[in-house]
Amino acid sequence: MKTAALHTADRSEFEAALAARIADVEASVRPELELRSRDYLLVTVVTGVLPVLAMLAGFAGFFR
């Protein structure tokens, strides 16, 4: 499809469709699927704190 440029009227319609999509998406955000404090805590401990502790143990020669 070659649509080099939309006419002004088309552009308005395109923007209206985009605005409708944005409104749909914002309305569809489900709070229960948002990350919560305990998600951050768990993922930070498992993938942040533990690896850093492992590195410190490695610095100390624990894995030699």
Add this chain to the structure above:
Amino acid sequence: MSAPNAVSGLQARANAEGWWPVEPTMRTWGSGSVFGVTISACVATWLFIIGSTVAFFLGAVEGTVAMLSGALVGILLAALAVLPVTARYGIDSIAALRAQMGTKGAYLGLGLLGLSVIGWNAVLVIFTGRAFAGILVALGMMGAEHTDLVVSITAIVTTGIVWLALRSGAGAVKKAGVAIAVMVVLLGIFILIMVIKQAGVSTLLDAEPLAPSDSHFYNWTTAFEMVVATNLAWVPFIGGLVQLGSGPRKALWPIILGIGLPVGLLSVIGLLAALAVPESGGDPTVFMMELGGVTGGVPALAFIVLANFGTVLICSYIAAIGVGQVQSLQGRMSWSLTTLAVLLPIGVLAAFFSHPFYDNISMFLSCLGAAFAPVVGVMIADNYLLRRKVSLHGLFVHGPGTPYHYWKGFNPAGLIAALAGAGCYVYLLNPITLESHSPYEYMSASLPSVLVAGLIYAALMKWAVPKAWLTPAELDA
């Protein structure tokens, strides 16, 4: 074409090609699908290269711990940077970056995406060719002297097949992703067993690093740093991987497990193989045949071909979505042309410059850390220090007066912070020579770079950015 068709046609393409936030009804991927696509995008032969590079600094146990640590920390930072926004709204990472860099400044992310995709995929296509040539040589179907020719032909054929597959859009990616993920994991386990069985556990455990530095700290940190930097470079891809998922909570652990663990665990194969067969230099097309012979090596090489194909397919799809975010191109380039524009440089590089590119690949990979760590720092600071509420409208509607227009489409705060973070990285670890300055050996280069970029960004946004650049909601806050 009539006007209504022009509009509905563009709208359909915006849906199919991911320019817009994904329609809520289309966001049906559960954790399993996100995990499948993520793991198949992640598992590829560059993991062997990383592992074999680590073998220069650390032995089997220490190298495994350092790589796993680096993989998890790297993907944690990348996920914290992009996941909350991309998975909430079903948008691409480049679109999300507009909030920090500005509507035009976010093209910086697109440039990084291009650098990463072209480089990594060229590596994968070259290895696909080398693996295919290895199979033909092992089966006595050709002599080793024709390897370069086979690599060139395979590069052209592979990129051609990927292009044809991509023309059908996300469907091909999802189908390929799930099937290849299962196959790749099974074959990866097989390869690991083969490496351990042939070389012997005690030999591997006792093997000395190939060329360690005198500094114990430098060796540990460099091994850690390489994998952190590698996983930070997943930032531009994560949005594409999760945008069909139903929300951040469904995507968090699939991303962590789908990228973090495979990068950490499968890199170990390269580490062990390089320690067991030092003369292979970690090249899987060499050590697989050394360790497995024809019966073990040929299936392993077939694994490499399949895994690489899946990765190139998925990464090219995401890169094409990224190209679609350039507003001036929307509606001017067909999907076929967009995917061709992504794949053409990969094919040309792999087909005609495989040797010079392959010889400098470690330099390229090291540069990714310097490029991506600052961007991650800026995005994390925006999400968690400033806690700015993202305007979805602002991410997709551009021009003066829109929320992320800033200064002519660029946010100087984001760009200055990213430059400062990159400068910090290069000071601590020169990605070309791997020469370092203290305190690199205790802190790595990526982590300070993330911190410096994030703090500078937060400070500039808080105290230096004109109020006129902020949204009303931000001013109220």
